[in-house]
Amino acid sequence: DTAVSQTPKYLVTQMGNDKSIKCEQNLGHDTMYWYKQDSKKFLKIMFSYNNKELIINETVPNRFSPKSPDKAHLNLHINSLELGDSAVYFCASSQWPDPSYEQYFGPGTRLTVT
Amino acid sequence: GQQVMQIPQYQHVQEGEDFTTYCNSSTTLSNIQWYKQRPGGHPVFLIQLVKSGEVKKQKRLTFQFGEAKKNSSLHITATQTTDVGTYFCAAPETGGTSYGKLTFGQGTILTVHP
Numbered sequence: 001d002t003a004v005s006q007t008p009k010y011l012v013t014q015m016g017n018d019k020s021i022k023c024e025q026n027l028g029h030d031t032m033y034w035y036k037q038d039s040k041k042f043l044k045i046m047f048s049y050n051n052k053e054l055i056i057n058e059t060v061p062n063r064f065s066p067k068s069p070d071k072a073h074l075n076l077h078i079n080s081l082e083l084g085d086s087a088v089y090f091c092a093s094s095q096w097p098d099p100s101y102e103q104y105f106g107p108g109t110r111l112t113v114t
Numbered sequence: 115g116q117q118v119m120q121i122p123q124y125q126h127v128q129e130g131e132d133f134t135t136y137c138n139s140s141t142t143l144s145n146i147q148w149y150k151q152r153p154g155g156h157p158v159f160l161i162q163l164v165k166s167g168e169v170k171k172q173k174r175l176t177f178q179f180g181e182a183k184k185n186s187s188l189h190i191t192a193t194q195t196t197d198v199g200t201y202f203c204a205a206p207e208t209g210g211t212s213y214g215k216l217t218f219g220q221g222t223i224l225t226v227h228p
Contacts, residue, residue: 041200043157043218056215090156099206099216100145102159 003027004106006091012112013081020077021109023091031055032074033092033103034066043090049074050097078111086113118143118205120219128227133190135222137203144206146186147216148177152199160188193226200224 004025013019025032033056034046048056049068063079074091091106120137127133137146145164149157161170163179163186170177176189190197200221207215 041151041221041223043202043221045215048215092157100162100164102147102162103157103216105156105158108156 002107004091004093004104006089006106006109008109009107010110010112012114014114015081015083017081018077018079019081019111020075021089021091021111023074023076023106025072025091025093025104025106027093027095027104029093029095029104030071031094031097031101032068032071033094034074034076035090035092035105037088037090037108039087047074047076048097055097081111081113083113086111118146118203118217118219120203120222122222123220124223124225126225126227127193129195130192133193133197133224134187135201135203135224136185136187137205137219138185139205140184142183143186144183146179147204148186148188149202149204149218150199151202151221155199157202190224193224195226195228198224198226 007022031050033048035043037043046058046060047066051071052068065077068074088108088110090108092103094101094103118137118139147162148160150160151157161177166183167181168179174191178187200223202221203219204216
């Protein structure tokens, strides 16, 4: 069984569209994250939720809206997609929000905006 | 916010040669984690270092945490083609509202030529 799963794996869409990425973890972890990885491999955190509560909200355009229906799921909705949103988006989870706990990453969603 | 500088950005080696990547911080770190991302894959946790001067080994990989807890290194002895990928260090933000946030280094992309 996959520990952290994401759908879709690839997403190609046009500018201005709205899209969502879904993430699920079956590790029983309390904390989930969204990261963005750009073309230079730089990993930057976007959001973090602990037991459905938003605890980290980095400087991200408000076109990005995370939603956590329960602690095993964290979805990312993006409105009015722009070319600069093209990147790989990783979901991750950890047992607790304490950064001393290792993070488990999903396979990633490669978003291409044309 | 806290920054973790990682060098080199790229490293090309012949199979059998050694490889080292370094991470440096201007502030004292509570701990440091290392992740490996295979090409097309997702970051996978390798290890965490917590104590000043700590050295840990995993087969051909040796991880060190500096005495001042401001720097860390990952050394691979006799690289193999299976070592290719991007190696990231990551350290937690401390204090304030940054609880639970990991800051990733820029990553070192390792290429191994057979």
